[in-house]
Amino acid sequence: xxxxxxxxxxxxxxxxxxxxxxxxxxxxxxxxxxxxxxxxxxxxxxxxxxxxxxxxxxxxxxxxxxxxxxxxxxxxxxxxxxxxxxxxxxxxxxxxxxxxxxxxxxxxxxxx
Amino acid sequence: xxxxxxxxxxxxxxxxxxxxxxxxxxxxxxxxxxxxxxxxxxxxxxxxxxxxxxxxxxxxxxxxxxxxxxxxxxxxxxxxxxxxxxxxxxxxxxxxxxxxxxxxxxxxxxxxx
Numbered sequence: 001x002x003x004x005x006x007x008x009x010x011x012x013x014x015x016x017x018x019x020x021x022x023x024x025x026x027x028x029x030x031x032x033x034x035x036x037x038x039x040x041x042x043x044x045x046x047x048x049x050x051x052x053x054x055x056x057x058x059x060x061x062x063x064x065x066x067x068x069x070x071x072x073x074x075x076x077x078x079x080x081x082x083x084x085x086x087x088x089x090x091x092x093x094x095x096x097x098x099x100x101x102x103x104x105x106x107x108x109x110x111x112x
Numbered sequence: 113x114x115x116x117x118x119x120x121x122x123x124x125x126x127x128x129x130x131x132x133x134x135x136x137x138x139x140x141x142x143x144x145x146x147x148x149x150x151x152x153x154x155x156x157x158x159x160x161x162x163x164x165x166x167x168x169x170x171x172x173x174x175x176x177x178x179x180x181x182x183x184x185x186x187x188x189x190x191x192x193x194x195x196x197x198x199x200x201x202x203x204x205x206x207x208x209x210x211x212x213x214x215x216x217x218x219x220x221x222x223x224x225x
Contacts, residue, residue: 006154032211043116043203043216044155089154097211098143098168102154 002027004092006103014111019080021088021106024072029095033066033073036089038105044089048075080110114138116217118204124223125194133189133220137206144187145214146171146179147203155203161187162210194224 003026013019025033031052036044050057050064050073057064061080066073077084087107091100117136125131137144142163147155157171161181169179176194181187191198201221205214 004154034213036216043218046213046215049213091154093211096168098145098160098162099157099171100145100147100155100214101157105152105154 002030002092002094002099002101004090004101004103006090006106008106009104010107010109012109012111013080015080015082017080019075019077019084019108019110021075021090021108022072023074023090023092023103024070025092025101026071027092027094028068028071030092031095032093032097033064034091034093034100035064035075036091036102037086038089039086047088077108080108082110082112084108085110116204116206116215118202118217118220120220121218122221122223124225126225127194127196129194129224131191131194131222133191133202133222135187135189135204135206135217137185137187137204138208138215139185141206141208141215142184143207143210143212144181145205145207146187146189147205147216149201149203149219151200158189158202191222194222196224198222199224 034049038044063076090103144161146158149155160168164184201219204217
């Protein structure tokens with residue numbers, strides 16, 4: 001089955017700096033890669049996603065890049081703000097389209 | 113519109129008891145998923161429904177776990193003879209089609225004493 005590795009497990013940045021979180025996946029047939037933000041005690045919220053037919057997608061301060069050959073994808077947050085502090089999860093959707101496999105999460109702390 | 117809802121938000125039970133967890137997906141979403149999230153970890157897939165049928169139950173840990181979706185909308189996750197290791201947050205998600213964006217509910221925090 002699919003295996004998704006996520007790094008780093010914790011990330012501390014100064015407000016205004018950029019943050020980068022990286023994930024690798026094992027199943028080359030996976031074709032959809034969402035990123036979720038989860039605040040303490042809350043539900044995971046989809047913040048951005050990318051499908052395998054594109055290499056990059058951007059939404060304001062958030063961008064995701066995908067390298068299918070290397071089987072890795074990354075989340076980039078620019079101009080970080082304290083409200084960006086949360087746990088971020090990457091995930092990969094299997095080829096059948098019915099199962100997300102999640103990474104272990106990254107706790108992002110943005111210091112004001 | 114209303115998002116995915118789950119009840120109860122918290123459930124405390126004793127070892128050996130039976131529990132039911134309910135999920136109301138977004139109206140019109142045909143695909144429904146259950147995940148389990150242990151403390152400090154990412155969600156882990158349990159089961160997927162397309163309409164009324166369990167199309168993939170490969171994530172259910174053992175036969176104490178069962179889920180139904182009799183009318184293709186609300187789903188119930190049922191756990192028999194609960195064990196302390198079952199303690200976790202049980203998340204439900206739905207999408208408008210298989211492979212579509214998955215929207216999560218707030219989860220049910222299950223504690224087995």
